[in-house]
Amino acid sequence: MKRVRRALRPAVVPLLAIFSAFLVGSVFMFITDLENLKHFPTDPVGTIIAGIVHVGDAYYALIIGAFGDPGKIIAAIGSNDPKVIASAIRPLTETLVAASPLIFTGLAVAIAFRSGVFNIGVEGQFIMGAMGATVAVLVLRDLPPPILLVLAIAIGTLTGAAWGFIPGFLKARTGAHEVITTIMLNYVAAQLVLFGLRSDFLRQPGNNAPISKLLSTIVRVPLIFDLPAIRLHWGFVVALLMAAIVSWFIFKTTKGYELRAAGFNLHAARYAGMSAGGSIMLAMTLSGGLAGLGGSFEVLGTAGQMTNDLSAGFGFNAIALALLAGNRPLGIVLAALLFGALRTGGALMQVKTGIPLDLLVFIQALVIMFVAAPLLVRSIFRMNPRPLDEGSPI
Amino acid sequence: MRLELKEITKRFPGVLANDRITISVDKGEVLGLLGENGAGKTTLMNILSGLYRPDSGEILIEGEPRTFDDPRQAIEAGIGMVHQHFQLVPVFDVVESVALGSESVTGPLGTFDRKVARSRVVELSKQYGLNVNPDATIEDLPVGVRQRVEILKALYRKSDVLVLDEPSAVLTPAETEELFAIIRGLAEGGTSVIFITHKLGEVLEVADRITVLRRGAVAGTVLPAETTREHLAQLMVGRDVDLIVDKGPATPGDVVLSLTDVFIKDDRLGMAVKGLSLDVRAGEIVAIAGVQGNGQTELVEAIVGLRTIDSGQMSISGEPIHHASPRHIADLGVAHIPEDRMRDGLIAGMTVKENYILDSYHREPYSGGGRLHADAIASGAATGVKDFDIRTPSIETMAGSLSGGNQQKVVVAREFYRPLKLVIASQPTRGLDVGSIEYIHRRIVEQRDAGAAVLIVSTELDEVLAVGDRVAVMFGGTIAGILEGPEATKDAVGMLMGGGE
Numbered sequence: 001m002k003r004v005r006r007a008l009r010p011a012v013v014p015l016l017a018i019f020s021a022f023l024v025g026s027v028f029m030f031i032t033d034l035e036n037l038k039h040f041p042t043d044p045v046g047t048i049i050a051g052i053v054h055v056g057d058a059y060y061a062l063i064i065g066a067f068g069d070p071g072k073i074i075a076a077i078g079s080n081d082p083k084v085i086a087s088a089i090r091p092l093t094e095t096l097v098a099a100s101p102l103i104f105t106g107l108a109v110a111i112a113f114r115s116g117v118f119n120i121g122v123e124g125q126f127i128m129g130a131m132g133a134t135v136a137v138l139v140l141r142d143l144p145p146p147i148l149l150v151l152a153i154a155i156g157t158l159t160g161a162a163w164g165f166i167p168g169f170l171k172a173r174t175g176a177h178e179v180i181t182t183i184m185l186n187y188v189a190a191q192l193v194l195f196g197l198r199s200d201f202l203r204q205p206g207n208n209a210p211i212s213k214l215l216s217t218i219v220r221v222p223l224i225f226d227l228p229a230i231r232l233h234w235g236f237v238v239a240l241l242m243a244a245i246v247s248w249f250i251f252k253t254t255k256g257y258e259l260r261a262a263g264f265n266l267h268a269a270r271y272a273g274m275s276a277g278g279s280i281m282l283a284m285t286l287s288g289g290l291a292g293l294g295g296s297f298e299v300l301g302t303a304g305q306m307t308n309d310l311s312a313g314f315g316f317n318a319i320a321l322a323l324l325a326g327n328r329p330l331g332i333v334l335a336a337l338l339f340g341a342l343r344t345g346g347a348l349m350q351v352k353t354g355i356p357l358d359l360l361v362f363i364q365a366l367v368i369m370f371v372a373a374p375l376l377v378r379s380i381f382r383m384n385p386r387p388l389d390e391g392s393p394i
Numbered sequence: 395m396r397l398e399l400k401e402i403t404k405r406f407p408g409v410l411a412n413d414r415i416t417i418s419v420d421k422g423e424v425l426g427l428l429g430e431n432g433a434g435k436t437t438l439m440n441i442l443s444g445l446y447r448p449d450s451g452e453i454l455i456e457g458e459p460r461t462f463d464d465p466r467q468a469i470e471a472g473i474g475m476v477h478q479h480f481q482l483v484p485v486f487d488v489v490e491s492v493a494l495g496s497e498s499v500t501g502p503l504g505t506f507d508r509k510v511a512r513s514r515v516v517e518l519s520k521q522y523g524l525n526v527n528p529d530a531t532i533e534d535l536p537v538g539v540r541q542r543v544e545i546l547k548a549l550y551r552k553s554d555v556l557v558l559d560e561p562s563a564v565l566t567p568a569e570t571e572e573l574f575a576i577i578r579g580l581a582e583g584g585t586s587v588i589f590i591t592h593k594l595g596e597v598l599e600v601a602d603r604i605t606v607l608r609r610g611a612v613a614g615t616v617l618p619a620e621t622t623r624e625h626l627a628q629l630m631v632g633r634d635v636d637l638i639v640d641k642g643p644a645t646p647g648d649v650v651l652s653l654t655d656v657f658i659k660d661d662r663l664g665m666a667v668k669g670l671s672l673d674v675r676a677g678e679i680v681a682i683a684g685v686q687g688n689g690q691t692e693l694v695e696a697i698v699g700l701r702t703i704d705s706g707q708m709s710i711s712g713e714p715i716h717h718a719s720p721r722h723i724a725d726l727g728v729a730h731i732p733e734d735r736m737r738d739g740l741i742a743g744m745t746v747k748e749n750y751i752l753d754s755y756h757r758e759p760y761s762g763g764g765r766l767h768a769d770a771i772a773s774g775a776a777t778g779v780k781d782f783d784i785r786t787p788s789i790e791t792m793a794g795s796l797s798g799g800n801q802q803k804v805v806v807a808r809e810f811y812r813p814l815k816l817v818i819a820s821q822p823t824r825g826l827d828v829g830s831i832e833y834i835h836r837r838i839v840e841q842r843d844a845g846a847a848v849l850i851v852s853t854e855l856d857e858v859l860a861v862g863d864r865v866a867v868m869f870g871g872t873i874a875g876i877l878e879g880p881e882a883t884k885d886a887v888g889m890l891m892g893g894g895e
Contacts, residue, residue: 252765252766252768253764253765253766254755254756254761254764254765254766255764257748257751257755257766258755260744261741261744261748261752264741264742264743264744265737265740265741265742265743267737267738268737268738268739268740268741268752269741270700270720270738271698271700271720271730271732271738271739272720272752272753273699273719273720273721273724273753274721
């Protein structure tokens with residue numbers, strides 16, 4: 001029992017933050033529903049009931065849109081029609097597809113943060129990784145597909161790692177602040193991708209937009225289910241695996257211990273004989289590698305071709321996500337699933353209730369705000385503030 | 395009674411921090427609150443200043459029961475705190491700092507009325523002999539003056555109970571004397587003062603009455619005239635304490651650490667150590683005395699491999715260590731107790747267990763093949779905690795939440811738990827209580843007797859004289875003199891520390 005409570009303690013504030021954000025979101029839905037509010041002067045009770053029903057409908061649509069309709073899923077399990085099954089589980093698999101890149105980028109941010117470096121450059125490392133994988137596929141296209149796939153993913157990962165190594169090296173050798181250098185390198189990466197996608201080698205013939213040739217006709221990350229219109233590929237499983245590996249690495253290995261020590265207190269790490277510069281470079285390289293791996297799976301699994309807007313802000317959302325997850329790998333998986341669910345469920349909500357998708361961005365922002373202000377959450381829910389002298393692990 | 399705390403109890407998870415504590419202080423009285431680190435002094439003061447609420451017990455001011463929900467209410471009730479770590483804004487000047495939070499304002503926009511504030515600051519400063527320039531910027535002021543600014547702040551808020559938390563920890567002996575004069579002045583003016591400390595000599599010198607705390611409870615209340623240092627120490631620790639380090643004569647062996655004509659640069663490219671030569675032999679303790687900032691820090695950093703020397707010879711057991719890494723030097727059998735344990739010696743956000751392996755995590759038995767061995771770490775840390783009497787709820791406790799003495803014991807346990815050739819200890823007992831000081835000194839002497847060479851750097855004269863077999867005084871980046879045996883007296887060392895002959 002004590003163990004369970006210990007394990008759950010870090011989840012309390014994030015869970016309450018999510019709950020509060022949805023509560024504030026409901027209020028927002030209510031007061032922006034002008035059609036309904038018009039009746040308020042004549043029928044206040046009816047208006048409020050209608051408003052609550054409206055909010056309920058919206059969140060119901062959000063959940064169904066993100067995880068599927070349970071009735072439909074149960075019915076589908078009985079049937080043998082792949083089309084029925086596919087349509088029942090599609091929302092859930094789409095949530096997992098949306099969560100996959102966020103798991104990779106979230107882990108990338110977390111491993112850097114644990115080591116005391118703020119990697120704001122995950123976005124750039126992600127698209128550089130995707131770019132590396134794209135180029136590798138087109139250059140090595142004659143290799144047998146399984147080998148090509150593994151090689152392309154490896155090259156994508158290394159490209160991301162190299163892109164992360166640069167700011168790490170600069171910080172370790174010259175003291176250049178990684179926040180500045182990674183932000184700048186994001187711009188460089190974006191321009192490099194754009195430049196590459198304009199070259200004849202990469203560009204899709206007959207198309208002026210910055211879109212690469214179709215990669216999916218050459219090689220593709222295999223799908224988990226062989227069902228029509230289900231896009232979930234093995235990249236999701238690799239993402240989960242990476243979460244487990246990262247967790248093992250930072251808590252169970254000597255290198256991980258060094259990184260955490262340097263992250264908490266660089267002075268003490270140096271005094272204990274660790275190499276501070278080495279830790280910074282290693283952390284940034286691993287972080288970039290994880291981002292690059294995510295980018296490779298996104299381009300070779302989900303998108304099927306490289307575009308300059310391949311990353312829908314995955315690298316930036318990952319910073320918020322890592323904060324929500326307290327930089328814990330398991331937390332990152334859960335937070336990525338939440339963000340993924342909001343993204344996929346929002347579409348159905350918009351169709352069913354006319355509430356714009358942007359509201360979910362608003363809710364996402366509120367979640368982060370509440371997490372960033374744990375004292376606010378604690379005071380809302382009348383929890384005891386932590387005694388001042390209790391150590392708080394990040 | 396101006397202020398009474400009655401039967402105050404405060405419990406934290408796993409710790410009974412205050413156990414039915416009752417103290418009182420009258421108008422114009424100086425109460426010395428004496429206790430080891432972790433005895434509950436700070437918790438008690440945090441209750442008094444409104445930061446914590448007691449689980450039970452009451453606070454009476456002039457006989458009236460009061461409760462404080464936040465620090466503001468405590469301030470309004472006339473309680474002024476001067477914390478160990480100052481709460482000042484470095485870029486503000488003295489007037490701004492003092493008025494901050496209770497500014498007098500004029501005009502419709504609420505402009506800060508500097509004139510009014512300044513004249514009050516000047517007046518208070520004069521009245522109590524604080525001697526503070528009201529227009530100086532905080533960051534330009536020496537520590538001792540900053541402390542007086544904190545006192546001014548409390549007086550400005552019309553505090554009639556002034557609480558000073560370990561005020562002398564950051565002061566030089568001369569500054570401490572000045573502070574005592576100020577405290578007496580305040581008491582004569584009617585202010586009640588609660589003086590929190592773990593230093594025996596100070597309470598005897600300045601307090602009218604002394605309450606001793608031990609393990610969260612009151613161990614006794616005594617008058618300075620009716621007690622002795624030994625008795626106070628015994629109340630504090632709960633047993634008889636040796637205030638004199640008990641050690642036999644040294645039996646020096648071969649030279650372990652050898653420094654010849656060493657020059658070391660400081661961070662500002664000046665020369666911090668200028669042609670220093672010193673030998674430390676196996677089985678002896680060489681204590682380096684000196685006022686802070688005479689090159690001691692740079693010297694120690696160079697010996698342990700954190701700073702390169704500019705010229706000269708430096709070797710351990712004959713092996714040159716000019717360009718050796720900190721880890722290489724540690725592997726030669728060198729232990730290092732750093733000067734600033736919170737910055738350099740410990741990782742506050744990691745557990746006791748993780749701190750225990752900080753410089754041995756890469757070796758057997760704590761790891762192998764790049765993997766940490768959780769069981770070996772847990773049992774190693776548990777042994778260290780037991781053998782070095784580290785008071786911690788568990789080995790999973792964050793090191794940052796331990797008391798200073800226990801933090802230092804974690805460092806010492808970690809460093810001493812292997813065969814050593816050389817021990818480098820910088821300010822090993824700074825900020826520690828009597829019990830911990832005695833303990834750490836004993837451990838250091840044990841290392842000497844086991845055949846290690848020991849180099850201690852300290853600014854505390856008492857420590858240098860008590861522990862050192864030879865006392866080397868550092869002044870202006872070089873050894874001004876080495877004193878041994880009967881010639882190492884307080885006066886002689888003090889003279890050399892000041893640059894005299």
